[in-house]
Amino acid sequence: xxxxxxxxxxxxxxxxxxxxxxxxxxxxxxxxxxxxxxxxxxxxxxxxxxxxxxxxxxxxxxxxxxxxxxxxxxxxxxxxxxxxxxxxxxxxxxxxxxxxxxxxxxxxxxxxxxxxxxxxxxxxxxxxxxxxxxxxxxxxxxxxxxxxxxxxxxxxxxxxxxxxxxxxxxxxxxxxxxxxxxxxxxxxxxxxxxxxxxxxxxxxx
Numbered sequence: 001x002x003x004x005x006x007x008x009x010x011x012x013x014x015x016x017x018x019x020x021x022x023x024x025x026x027x028x029x030x031x032x033x034x035x036x037x038x039x040x041x042x043x044x045x046x047x048x049x050x051x052x053x054x055x056x057x058x059x060x061x062x063x064x065x066x067x068x069x070x071x072x073x074x075x076x077x078x079x080x081x082x083x084x085x086x087x088x089x090x091x092x093x094x095x096x097x098x099x100x101x102x103x104x105x106x107x108x109x110x111x112x113x114x115x116x117x118x119x120x121x122x123x124x125x126x127x128x129x130x131x132x133x134x135x136x137x138x139x140x141x142x143x144x145x146x147x148x149x150x151x152x153x154x155x156x157x158x159x160x161x162x163x164x165x166x167x168x169x170x171x172x173x174x175x176x177x178x179x180x181x182x183x184x185x186x187x188x189x190x191x192x193x194x195x196x197x198x199x200x201x202x203x204x205x
Contacts, residue, residue: 005062007125011132012058015099016072019136024075024099027091032081040075048072071136073147092151099137100194103130107198114200127199134194138187144168144175192205 009131021043024035035041040048049055053071073077079088110126113119143153145168154165169176 006060008132011125011129012070012176013045013049013054013072015102015129015136016070017043017045017132018098018102019095019140020048020072020075022094023077023091025116026094027075027077027082027087030082030087030090032077032079032082034078034081035075038076048075081169085110086155089152089155092148092155093141095148096137096140099133099140103133103194103198106130106133110199130198131191131195134191134198136153138190138194142179142186144179145172 008178021041024041027034028036028041050071053073055070058070077091082088082091083163084090100119110119110123110130113123113126140147141149141152143149150168151194154162157164192202
């Protein structure tokens with residue numbers, strides 16, 4: 001079975017919805033009902049998708065490299081409703097963790113199929129789901145705004161080092177340029193290592 005554009009679109013949409021739901025439910029369990037009140041604690045894709053990140057970007061990335069990538073509308077939350085000292089960090093890291101968990105579950109499924117000699121066709125789709133979710137998880141943990149990694153990084157900074165957050169925010173364009181030109185050198189080895197660790201195979205899908 002060939003994994004085509006439509007399969008990739010379906011996988012990326014479901015993956016980013018789970019990512020945003022993880023943010024919303026974590027905030028909700030920590031005392032903030034904002035996402036619930038705005039109807040975002042739902043699997044309905046229409047509540048999460050946006051024109052640019054969920055439609056145009058996936059089409060462009062597929063046309064350029066054959067791989068679909070994108071994002072959804074961020075789930076809103078009010079940090080003032082969260083009393084936990086590390087509440088914002090927990091909300092931020094919940095999204096990437098959800099992607100890694102999805103990848104891990106499907107890696108177990110793939111290894112089961114592999115052990116039974118039944119990789120095709122379901123195994124190919126499982127590998128796609130694993131790769132997409134690992135990529136989403138790693139990408140979102142990069143510590144530049146507005147990614148989750150920046151919120152995690154700055155949320156864990158001691159108060160005396162808060163000037164680092166202000167410096168990054170003031171020079172955001174510089175860090176975005178560095179990210180654009182250098183992200184593949186950082187992301188690719190990490191994604192490849194996690195993919196190999198989970199699936200037992202190298203070289204991607």
